[in-house]
Amino acid sequence: MFEQQLIVFREVAETNNITLAAKKLHMSQPSISLQIQNLEEQYGIRFFDRSNKGVTLTQAGKIFNEKVREMLNILEETQHQVSAIYEDKRGLIQLGATLTIGEYILPHILGYLNRQRPDMDVKIKIANTLSIDQNVLEQRLNIGLIEGPLPKHKKFYAEKFWEDELVVVVPTSHPWANHDRISLEELSKERFVTREVGSGTRKVMEMALKERGLDPSELNITMELGSTEAIKQVVSAGLGFTIISALTVRRECDQKIFKALRIQDSPLYRPLSIITLAQSPQTKEEELFINLLRDHQLLSEILDQDYCSDSFESKIS
Template structure:
């Protein structure tokens, strides 16, 4: 049974779409359809019910799916284990990271990594931290460099690399800008623009606000911190952003009772083999933190 057929089957099952699966695997739709058809011919059962544009797994498809995932993961684990036999570190390393970390933390790390390990084929996926963690758990990614989960996830190991203090900010022309003393109650009277509810950052911020008895009045929410920075800068509301993003377009509000921080770092699956390429990156990240003064 060809593993490429299994990969196509699993990706379609996860996406619920031949078109999306083809895009993720960098295939044409006819090509991915042929792989599924060939797999169905090999096992003698239809794997998907196709009704118009909607697809769903047949009983045979639901039965095969966990076995297909296990086969693909065992093959990937074997490749990672064998990577330690080579003196030169190489191969493919799949990592997922957020846009914020990709812009503000990773460039010097990846520059050093590609210089030290030119034979590694870096496969970088930009996505929400929560999605990256799920992809690591599912075996689709070897490592995540993410905002760490607020609660430990089963089978997911994590290592903090960068503490990331957050600041309450407004635009320069916001009514609260320049206030020397500000209470949390006064802040809550104004609309906020905050990270989306599904994000770890949103959970960290709202949990701290609720602990202090404040409920933010959220005007807009988005996953992208760069967008939140723009929205705050033009005066649509106050926000909570990493201190590393602050510039002259924003004014930091000092609220004595409010202190918020998140942690950025690594996640990997505790029961799956770690390749030599991944271990090299895991070792490099803390070194980078030391050189940058633990920012």
């Protein structure tokens, strides 16, 4: 509002004519007169002398006019600088992702995006859910991709983009590999390899088992490891079974290294979600990325395909 008054004042001072200033600013003459009147009342002094020939600046008006020009120049320069920064960042997406998403989903998506939009740059932080939440909250990241329960902070906007199934994984030489499903009761009879205490994957898994009537303490835990890859190595060596994301063993199952089994009668799922700040505007590139995640059919195809394949068609417009 104040900036508009300054613009009106500058135009009237330059033209010495309210009618002409109104035409240049595409405003009505009474509106121009009212803006000038409000400024004079605000400062308690007359800036213009009125006559039938037009208006002229008073001595106070001349001093004020110099300052108005300086202020508007600063505002316009600031606008240019801010716009320049925005232009520089239009092709940049700053996002964070938890481990499973960062290792097993993002490579496919980024490979796909690189073919469709080679001008787009993506900076990624891989961390646990708590860290990603905090970085989005503090605006160090614009988009967060997380596993499991959603943050409850009122500043977040969160939506599920994928439902990740947790499956029982055994080597193809294991007796269970002859089945597609397994009961909860059978799980406690075999050696169990799992993530360390505090892992988000383990927390979701334990909560899901409890909801289905199996106390995780009844499992025969023989190893607690700090990474999914370490667990996969141990399981492939025949040292036990694990419960992990189906996404993390797709390749090994296709190669007949592992067999993934669903929990009989009650499969285990966890949501994978997008989090952003509710009041934060998004660039075109960020909107494009989020819309891709919302397109479940396209995302399924991306995850199923070799993202380096020349045959994968463009579906982003």
